[in-house]
Amino acid sequence: MNSEFAVILVDSTSHAMRIEKILTMHGLTCKLVPVPRHLSSDCGVCVRVLKQDIEEIKTLIDTHHVIVRSIEVL
Amino acid sequence: MSSGISSLETGLIYLDNAATSWPKPPGVAAAMHHFLDQIGANPGRSGHRLSVKAGRIIYETREAVASLFGAPDPLRVVFGMNATDGINLALHGILKPGDHVITSGIEHNAVMRPLHDLETGGVEVTQIPCFVDGSLDPAQVELSIRSNTKLIALNHASNVCGTILLIREVGQMARQKNLFFLVDVAQSAGVLPIDMEKDCIDFLAFTGHKSLYGPMGTGGLVIGKRIEPEALHPLRQGGTGSRSEREIQPEFFPDRYESGTMNAVGLSGLLAALQWLQQQGIDQIRSHEMTLCTRLIEGLLNIPNVTVYGPTEMSRRTATVGFNIQNMEPSTVGLRLDEEFGILCRIGLHCAPSAHRTIGTFPNGCVRFSIGAFNTERDIERALKAVNELAKEAQ
Numbered sequence: 001m002n003s004e005f006a007v008i009l010v011d012s013t014s015h016a017m018r019i020e021k022i023l024t025m026h027g028l029t030c031k032l033v034p035v036p037r038h039l040s041s042d043c044g045v046c047v048r049v050l051k052q053d054i055e056e057i058k059t060l061i062d063t064h065h066v067i068v069r070s071i072e073v074l
Numbered sequence: 075m076s077s078g079i080s081s082l083e084t085g086l087i088y089l090d091n092a093a094t095s096w097p098k099p100p101g102v103a104a105a106m107h108h109f110l111d112q113i114g115a116n117p118g119r120s121g122h123r124l125s126v127k128a129g130r131i132i133y134e135t136r137e138a139v140a141s142l143f144g145a146p147d148p149l150r151v152v153f154g155m156n157a158t159d160g161i162n163l164a165l166h167g168i169l170k171p172g173d174h175v176i177t178s179g180i181e182h183n184a185v186m187r188p189l190h191d192l193e194t195g196g197v198e199v200t201q202i203p204c205f206v207d208g209s210l211d212p213a214q215v216e217l218s219i220r221s222n223t224k225l226i227a228l229n230h231a232s233n234v235c236g237t238i239l240l241i242r243e244v245g246q247m248a249r250q251k252n253l254f255f256l257v258d259v260a261q262s263a264g265v266l267p268i269d270m271e272k273d274c275i276d277f278l279a280f281t282g283h284k285s286l287y288g289p290m291g292t293g294g295l296v297i298g299k300r301i302e303p304e305a306l307h308p309l310r311q312g313g314t315g316s317r318s319e320r321e322i323q324p325e326f327f328p329d330r331y332e333s334g335t336m337n338a339v340g341l342s343g344l345l346a347a348l349q350w351l352q353q354q355g356i357d358q359i360r361s362h363e364m365t366l367c368t369r370l371i372e373g374l375l376n377i378p379n380v381t382v383y384g385p386t387e388m389s390r391r392t393a394t395v396g397f398n399i400q401n402m403e404p405s406t407v408g409l410r411l412d413e414e415f416g417i418l419c420r421i422g423l424h425c426a427p428s429a430h431r432t433i434g435t436f437p438n439g440c441v442r443f444s445i446g447a448f449n450t451e452r453d454i455e456r457a458l459k460a461v462n463e464l465a466k467e468a469q
C-alpha cells in the first residue's frame with residue numbers, strides 16, 4: 001500500500017488532542033482518525049499526518065515532551 | 075458585571091455563592107445547550123467527527139484549568155464530579171495504613187470524612203487547631219511533622235468565615251520536608267491567585283460550580299509532577315476508550331483516573347465559564363467582591379447585637395461572611411430572610427463542624443452571606459436593611 005499518510009499512535013484521546021494542537025500551531029496538516037484495525041485493536045483515535053512531515057513532527061514531539069506509542073507509515 | 079439575569083428581574087437577592095454560584099455567566103448555558111444539540115457524542119470513545127469534537131472540548135477545558143492553576147501539564151488535570159471527588163482520589167489514593175497526615179481546624183467534611191474513614195484503617199491524623207478567626211499558624215503545622223508524615227491537607231479558604239490560609243508558607247515548608255501537599259481550593263479558585271508551582275501544591279482539588287462559575291457536576295484533581303501514576307491508586311477502574319485490549323487499568327494520565335463516560339455537557343459549560351473568568355480577570359472579580367464585602371462587614375459590625383466571624387481585614391479573607399444575631403436562631407434568620415425579604419443564604423453548619431468549633435458556633439451554626447461576581451451594592455444594602463430589622467426585633 002502506498003499512501004502519503006502516516007499515523008501517530010498514542011495512549012489516549014487526550015494525548016491525541018495535545019498532538020493535534022501542537023501540530024496545528026506549527027502549521028502542519030493533521031487529522032484525528034480512528035486507529036486502523038491492522039495497527040491496533042484500540043477503540044480510540046490516532047493522529048493522521050503527512051509522511052513528508054515525519055521528521056519535523058518527531059522533533060516537535062520531543063521538544064514538547066509528548067508521549068507517543070509509535071509512528072506508522074500507511 | 076452582568077449575567078443577563080439580575081436580581082431586579084427575579085426580585086431575589088442571591089447571597090449563597092459559596093454553596094454554588096448563581097446566576098452563571100451568559101455563555102455557560104449556551105455552551106451546554108450547543109453541546110447537547112450539535113455535538114452530543116461520547117468523547118474519546120468512537121473516533122468519528124462528533125466524538126473528536128467532544129474530545130477536543132474536554133481537552134480545551136483541561137488546558138483552561140491547567141493555565142488557571144499553573145499546572146505542569148494539561149494531561150494532569152483529572153476531571154471528576156466535584157471537589158469532593160478530587161479530595162477522595164487524593165486522600166484514598168496516596169495514604170496507606172501507617173502513614174500520618176496533617177490537616178487544619180477549618181476543614182470541610184469533604185476532607186474530614188475521608189480522613190476519619192482512613193483513620194479507622196490505620197492512617198494517623200493530626201488536626202491542627204486554628205485561631206478563633208479561622209487562621210492557621212504555619213509553624214504549628216511544622217511542629218506536628220512526624221517521621222511517618224506523608225501529606226498535609228489544607229482548605230485554602232474557609233467556607234464558613236472566609237478566612238484565607240497561608241498555603242504558600244505551608245507548601246514551601248512541605249516541599250523542604252519532602253511531604254506531599256493537598257489544597258482544597260473549592261472556595262478560592264477563581265477569586266484568589268493560585269499557582270501550583272509557587273505554592274508547591276502536589277494535589278489541587280477544585281470544583282466547577284462555585285467561584286469558577288461553571289455547572290454542577292464538574293471538578294476534579296490536578297496532580298503535580300512529583301506524583302507518579304504508580305504512587306496514586308485510582309478510586310475506580312473501568313473503560314477509558316484507551317488500551318481497550320487490556321483488562322488492567324491504564325497507567326498514564328489522565329485516563330488512569332477517568333474511568334467511565336465523562337460529564338462532557340458540564341465540561342463544555344465549565345470551559346465557557348473559564349473563558350468568561352479569563353475575560354473578566356480574577357483580580358477584577360476579587361476586587362468587586364471585596365468592595366461589597368467591606369460594605370457588608372462594616373454594616374454588620376454597626377448593628378450592636380450582631381457578631382461577625384472571621385478576619386475583618388479584607389486581605390485575609392474572601393467574600394464569604396458568617397454572622398449571628400444574638401438571641402435569634404440561625405434557622406429563624408434564614409427562613410425570615412427568605413420569606414420576608416427574598417434574600418437567599420445558607421444557615422447552619424455548612425458541612426464543616428470543625429470550622430464552627432473553631433469560631434465558637436458549634437452546634438447551632440451561623441448565618442452565611444456569600445457574595446459572588448453578580449451581586450451589586452444594592453443587594454448588600456437590602457441585605458443589611460433586612461438584618462437590621464431582624465436584629466431590632468431580637469433586642
Ligand SMILES: Cc1ncc(COP(=O)(O)O)c(C=O)c1O
Pocket residue numbers: 092093156157158159182184229231232233258260261281282293425
Ligand atoms: C471548602 C470546601 N471544600 C469542599 C467542598 C465540596 O465541594 P463540592 O460539593 O463541589 O464537592 C466545599 C463546598 O461545599 C467547600 O466549601
